[in-house]
Amino acid sequence: MCIKDTESEVKDIMIEKNMTISKETEEKRLEDFKKLAENWDNIPEYVAGKLDGTISAIASIYLKS
Secondary structure (H helix, E strand, C coil), X not given: CCHHHHHHHHHHHHHHCXXXXXXXXXXXXXXXXXXXXXXXHHCCHHHHHHHHHHHHHHHHHHHCC
């Protein structure tokens, strides 16, 4: 199975399960991301690397056309 198939399956599963979040949850997540971005230089290097990898992986799934 290639990565493209896996990405498609993840999107399909999320749509099937109607994985939506409330406006409050979305705002909380955005605020958390804002705090992370503002304090990125204060985050331990190991943690920053893990976060960067996770964010990049998720972004690649959703930003591909």
